[in-house]
Amino acid sequence: MEPTRVKGLSISRLTLERLVLASLVALPYVIYLTLVTLVGFLAISLYRWPREIWQRLYRQGWLWLALGLVVGIVLSTAPGESALQGLNFVPFFVFYAAIATALPTFTQPLKTLHHWSMALLVAAVPINLAAVAEFYLRAPASLARWGSHPWLQWLYLQTNYGHRASAVFGHPNALANYMVIVFGLGLGLCAYYLNRSDLRHQGLWVCGATALALVGIYCSGSRNGLLIAGLQLLLFGGLLRPYRYIFWAGLGAIALVVASSLLWGIGGRTLGEALGTVYLRFSVWQLALDMIPQHPWFGSGLGTFKQLYDPASFPVEGDFLPHVHNLWLMLATEAGLPVALGFTAVVGWVVGSSTSALIGHPLPAHATALLAGYLTGLGGTVAFAIFDLAFYDARVNILGWLMLGAIQGMAAWVTQAAPKSV
Numbered sequence: 001m002e003p004t005r006v007k008g009l010s011i012s013r014l015t016l017e018r019l020v021l022a023s024l025v026a027l028p029y030v031i032y033l034t035l036v037t038l039v040g041f042l043a044i045s046l047y048r049w050p051r052e053i054w055q056r057l058y059r060q061g062w063l064w065l066a067l068g069l070v071v072g073i074v075l076s077t078a079p080g081e082s083a084l085q086g087l088n089f090v091p092f093f094v095f096y097a098a099i100a101t102a103l104p105t106f107t108q109p110l111k112t113l114h115h116w117s118m119a120l121l122v123a124a125v126p127i128n129l130a131a132v133a134e135f136y137l138r139a140p141a142s143l144a145r146w147g148s149h150p151w152l153q154w155l156y157l158q159t160n161y162g163h164r165a166s167a168v169f170g171h172p173n174a175l176a177n178y179m180v181i182v183f184g185l186g187l188g189l190c191a192y193y194l195n196r197s198d199l200r201h202q203g204l205w206v207c208g209a210t211a212l213a214l215v216g217i218y219c220s221g222s223r224n225g226l227l228i229a230g231l232q233l234l235l236f237g238g239l240l241r242p243y244r245y246i247f248w249a250g251l252g253a254i255a256l257v258v259a260s261s262l263l264w265g266i267g268g269r270t271l272g273e274a275l276g277t278v279y280l281r282f283s284v285w286q287l288a289l290d291m292i293p294q295h296p297w298f299g300s301g302l303g304t305f306k307q308l309y310d311p312a313s314f315p316v317e318g319d320f321l322p323h324v325h326n327l328w329l330m331l332a333t334e335a336g337l338p339v340a341l342g343f344t345a346v347v348g349w350v351v352g353s354s355t356s357a358l359i360g361h362p363l364p365a366h367a368t369a370l371l372a373g374y375l376t377g378l379g380g381t382v383a384f385a386i387f388d389l390a391f392y393d394a395r396v397n398i399l400g401w402l403m404l405g406a407i408q409g410m411a412a413w414v415t416q417a418a419p420k421s422v
Contacts, residue, residue: 013107014106016045017106019037019044020038021116022037023037023041024120025122031394041102053094053098053101056097056100057097061345065093068335069089069335072298072299073086075298076302077307082304085334092397092398095401096404099402099405099408100406102409103405103413104416109409110410113371116402117373118189120181120182120399121182121185124179124212127175128167128216131165131215135219138163138164140163159171165220166220171393174390175217176384177381177384177388177390179213179225180377180380180383181403182399183217185376186213186373187233188369188370188377189373190206191373192366193206214229224386228383236372281325284324285325287309288329288332291309291333292332292337295336296336296337299331299332299336305334306323309321323389325388327389328340328385351375354407355411357414358371358407358411361414371407374403374407377399377403378407
């Protein structure tokens with residue numbers, strides 16, 4: 001294995017792989033430590049493959065998007081806020097390119113993806129168990145019983161989101177978005193193990209951990225998360241014929257979730273109330289649509305929607321809107337229509353071309369299942385962005401860009417190496 005030399009140190013690609021692996025294990029628990037390790041990965045990657053990374057950013061259009069965002073920051077109505085919000089985008093462009101460039105150079109890229117998926121799934125188990133406990137403790141009956149207990153004040157003194165769990169994420173929607181990605185990866189792992197007779201006995205606990213991620217999404221009380229998880233199940237099991245057993249298991253899981261929602265509601269709201277409040281999202285989107293013509297080219301500046309919208313125009317008095325609840329409307333409003341369209345085109349091209357390359361180079365069933373999990377995880381977070389924005393939580397943002405980089409990296413690997421067996 002060719003080492004990477006950085007200031008006299010010999011750093012192997014295996015070390016880089018393990019650096020990301022350790023970061024993913026720690027990701028939901030110690031975000032600042034994770035950021036430090038990922039910055040280390042990024043620095044080493046830029047030292048080792050500077051030309052490859054910058055060429056990828058230039059040829060795919062990421063540098064032009066970054067330039068558009070920088071111009072928008074300069075022209076922003078609140079440059080400081082916009083510069084801060086720009087950190088949610090520009091550094092992650094480089095992180096994506098580093099993952100996509102480094103992954104094909106690893107000795108066994110598919111094994112690497114397997115390790116990363118497993119790390120995320122296993123690390124999520126305690127979080128989902130905590131979400132179940134929090135869901136119970138936040139129920140009205142439990143609140144009446146345990147609300148004054150001194151050992152539980154740390155929980156009850158946190159922001160009250162109703163009968164919804166947030167675990168370590170601080171907001172139920174961030175928990176739901178994170179678990180939607182993990183759930184997609186878990187589906188891929190389930191199919192991976194069940195397609196290998198020598199590992200099938202290990203697939204039971206993997207499927208159990210994946211099902212627990214679905215329970216965590218339910219406990220978050222996120223309507224968006226539940227809808228997306230159902231679509232992930234149906235698409236993964238229905239469109240990929242070898243995994244029809246996941247389709248039928250998914251139908252059973254969806255039926256159970258629907259029954260639970262009918263009996264106990266979603267996030268403390270009855271099913272009718274939960275669905276009835278959807279129109280509020282449309283009201284928020286209308287506010288954004290009305291603001292786009294005011295700054296169509298470079299937007300009003302990232303993060304400025306919350307400062308510029310008229311609270312009197314929102315139908316629920318006293319509610320604060322931190323963002324537009326839709327990624328594309330947010331970009332169009334705050335970064336301008338060219339950036340919004342360019343971002344959609346670049347990401348769409350990466351996903352489309354990568355998927356086409358993977359389909360064009362058939363892999364064994366278990367390898368296809370693993371890659372389908374990454375596509376499902378990415379699709380989950382993209383779909384989540386239609387109705388809500390949780391990328392402000394760096395943990396969700398990191399996973400989304402990791403999914404995109406992994407898909408692009410594997411497409412480059414199969415195109416260059418055209419592996420006959422894995």
